[in-house]
Amino acid sequence: MNVAAASEPDPKPADLRRSTPARAPFACLRAARRVRITPRYGEGAVEVEVRYLWTGAPGAPTVIVQGGISADRDACSSTEHAAPGWWESQIGAGRAIDLDDVRVLAIDWLDADDLHAPSVSSEDQADALAALLDALGIARVEAFVGASYGAMVGLAFAARHGERLGKLVALAGAHRPHPFATAQRAVQRGIVRLGLENRCVDDALSLARQLALTTYRSGEEIGRRFAGGAEYRDGRFRLPVEGWLEHHGKRFVGRFDARRYLALSESIDLHDVDPKAVRVPATLIGFASDRLVPLADLCALQQRLGAPATLEVIETPYGHDGFLKEHERLAPLLREALRDCGA
Amino acid sequence: MNVAAASEPDPKPADLRRSTPARAPFACLRAARRVRITPRYGEGAVEVEVRYLWTGAPGAPTVIVQGGISADRDACSSTEHAAPGWWESQIGAGRAIDLDDVRVLAIDWLDADDLHAPSVSSEDQADALAALLDALGIARVEAFVGASYGAMVGLAFAARHGERLGKLVALAGAHRPHPFATAQRAVQRGIVRLGLENRCVDDALSLARQLALTTYRSGEEIGRRFAGGAEYRDGRFRLPVEGWLEHHGKRFVGRFDARRYLALSESIDLHDVDPKAVRVPATLIGFASDRLVPLADLCALQQRLGAPATLEVIETPYGHDGFLKEHERLAPLLREALRDCGA
Known part of the structure; x- marks a missing residue:
């Protein structure tokens, strides 16, 4: 698909051509779209602004990347936002989520005020992502890589929009909170x-x-x-x-x-996805010392998913923060999980 | 020693005679004494009121029992205070801490305001107990059974007043906080x-x-x-x-x-006792799922104590609260630890 066309009426993206031996800047959109969703706890459909980053090799397939509740759309640095992203270690040219092969799409989480609702659900975030895909003209994403709350939203996305998802990669998150x-x-x-x-x-x-x-x-x-x-x-x-x-x-x-x-x-804490509704191949990644998401919950999730799933466990003293800390042990697992994705 | 004499000027104790085949009421003092101690963080010696319970078989040897920071002197019910104590399951006639064989002495914790000091230390509590022993005419206690903060104070007591202590029984507490x-x-x-x-x-x-x-x-x-x-x-x-x-x-x-x-x-959190200073035989009791006092800390304590120590581990889902919940698994360990104490 053509990023420049899809970006209208977004700001002009950075240079999209891969024309010289020197690496051209990645295609980067860092903008916002208004989309329409029906929040789980609201009173009917609402229009909501979704702020997103979409960056990577021009024309490459898209991978959604979402982190914890305090993470934002800037999962990696970009031509539009130079500061290192919250997952800079894993996303970039030549990194595990390789921007030479894929484009990363990430959003700022919606909150309840955005939805004019008393609460926001992981399904709402998933629906907002699906609506954003429509708005950007992205029919299908190769993978959804979610960590912590992002893993919960990934599960909700896979359950609700599985037909447009190739692979779920869920780190330190399960179908329900402990x-x-x-x-x-x-x-x-x-x-x-x-x-x-x-x-x-x-x-x-x-x-x-x-x-x-x-x-x-x-x-x-x-x-x-x-x-x-x-x-x-x-x-x-x-x-x-x-x-x-x-x-x-x-x-x-x-x-x-x-x-x-x-x-x-x-x-x-309101998150609750039926694992059987997830019919997309999945890789689950857990951290042995994670006191928020015990491995037992990831085992239960793996057994009950509606499609084949691999469970990888990283031994680490960093607990739940393992996904932010265990760069070197995580990278090969992400590469393996995303092996068939990419341009 | 004569309880009635030692109790002056405390309220008149309950009937001390064991004169009939039917069990006589235990000797019970539930009163207060003013003692003098020098708080670790204070500015010199202070006089402080120590509220205590001393109950059990008249004339029997004394065992100090102390619990967590929210526990009080009423470790067991008594003639002076009928409500069940916080460790009623372990203390009483025929129970693990057998009031037919020993008398239990317990105090309400002192706090910083009592000491006119910015903070109160586990040593201050230990010194207050030692001063109370003097006031009550108790030369030596057979055992100090402490759980949680009580275990910390027990270690401080053993380190500072070991010459008047026969045995330390420390549950879910170590030489320093984690x-x-x-x-x-x-x-x-x-x-x-x-x-x-x-x-x-x-x-x-x-x-x-x-x-x-x-x-x-x-x-x-x-x-x-x-x-x-x-x-x-x-x-x-x-x-x-x-x-x-x-x-x-x-x-x-x-x-x-x-x-x-x-x-x-x-x-x-200020507690810090050098295990080598404890030269009293000890039984340490830990709870495998205790997230506040990891078994590793009890192992380190056991290895470094200045006298032989046994470490007993109870597998329980109750974590730190194991000492309040695992009545049946705890009782035989307490009996064994206190085997040579008593009348």
């Missing part, structure tokens, strides 16, 4: 609501993020990094791990909105 | 401070307790109990696990004080 993870997220949302109700939302959002952070890593990794005693400072004792938590909490407040956090965190 | 557990508690304290600063302390304390609760159990146990989907109620979706968390959060607010919670939670 109740322990739900419990920790319920407290995170309780903290944020407390902050909204008592005008201390920044501090509350920081604490919620700090709590989330403790669940993204294994105890082993946290234990190794933050051994050592307390230090008295600013009127109270501080433990080594607190500095790390507070730094990341503060940084998150600078880039994330509390209501959006509530909606996307809840969306994880 | 940084992952510290991270989760640091967030709990952050929530409570947020509540104190923004006049929403009850809701904050409830959330902190809810978070603590998620760490007391294993993911397996929570997963088994709270599977199932969300229900829309009172303007938002509720997950099954939320009802359990909120119930316990609310109940905790009704019985606990926020500043006391801050002090005792922090005391766990």
Whole structure:
């Protein structure tokens, strides 16, 4: 298909020609489209703006890539947005998701406010992606690579729009949340609501993020990094791990909105896809020390999927964050999963 | 020793005579003594009131029993306080800690305000217990049975007052906190401070307790109990696990004080005892699914203690709460550990 044509009325894409021995810039669209979907918890169809990135070899097949609730469409750097993306290690020319062979399509998650609905579902995100494919004139995607919440949305997409999907690659995500993870997220949302109700939302959002952070890593990794005693400072004792938590909490407040956090965190806990409805070949990738998505849940998912699925397990101290940390062990698994995709 | 004499000026104890074939009431003192200790983080010696329970067979040797930070001196019911204690299953006539053979001594934890100090240490609690022994005329205790924070204080007591201790029995507690557990508690304290600063302390304390609760159990146990989907109620979706968390959060607010919670939670994270300083025989009891006190830390403790120690491991889905839940598997281990104690 012709990217330039599909991009109308988007901004003019970067140079699309592969005309010289030197690598031409990838075709890149970083824009927004209005699409129409019917949210699961809403009151009928709504029109919603979907912000997306579509980048890679001109004319190459498309692979959808989606990350966790705090990830955005900038999965990789692009001519339109030079900063490294959240999965820069895996996406690029010559990398596991090879932009010489495929084009990556990624969106910013919708939240409940976008939908004028009380909540947003993983199905809503999947439907928005499908509607965006229509808008961009993409009949079929070779693969959906989703990690964490992205894996949940990938499952919803495969269940609802399987006829336009070649392969599902789901990392650290299952057909339903685990109740322990739900419990920790319920407290995170309780903290944020407390902050909204008592005008201390920044501090509350920081604490919620700090709590989330403790669940993204294994105890082993946290234990190794933050051994050592307390230090008295600013009127109270501080433990080594607190500095790390507070730094990341503060940084998150600078880039994330509390209501959006509530909606996307809840969306994880409302997620519920029937594995039998997924009739697309799948590769599941789990992380042995992931305390949010236990391997037992991935085994159950694998057994119940409606099409053949491979389950790959990475031993890592990084827990749920393994998909962001285990670059070298992940890359060959992604390459293998995407072997038949590409130009 | 003579309990009645030692109790002056405490309230008159219950009938001390074992005169009839029918079991006489246990000797029971439930009172308070003022003792003098020098807090680790304070500015010199302070006088502090220690509330205690001392109950069991008249004249029998004494065993100290201490639980987690939210436990109190009422480890078992007594003639002075009829409600079941927090360890009623293990303490009583004919039970593992047999009140026909020993007397149990337990105190309400001191907090930082009691000490007029910024923080309270596990050593302070140990010193208060030692001072209470002096006040009650108890030269030596046969055993210190401590669980969770109580195990930490038991280690501190064994290190500082080992000459008056026969045996240490430490359940679900080690020589230092694990940084992952510290991270989760640091967030709990952050929530409570947020509540104190923004006049929403009850809701904050409830959330902190809810978070603590998620760490007391294993993911397996929570997963088994709270599977199932969300229900829309009172303007938002509720997950099954939320009802359990909120119930316990609310109940905790009704019985606990926020500043006391801050002090005792922090005391766990400041705890640091050199195992080599413990030269008393010990039995360590760990729970395989305990996410706060990993078995690896108990193994390290066992190897480094300054006297022979046994490590017993209970396989349980109850995690850290195993010491409150695994009545039947725990009782024989306690009996064995206390075999040579008693009248």
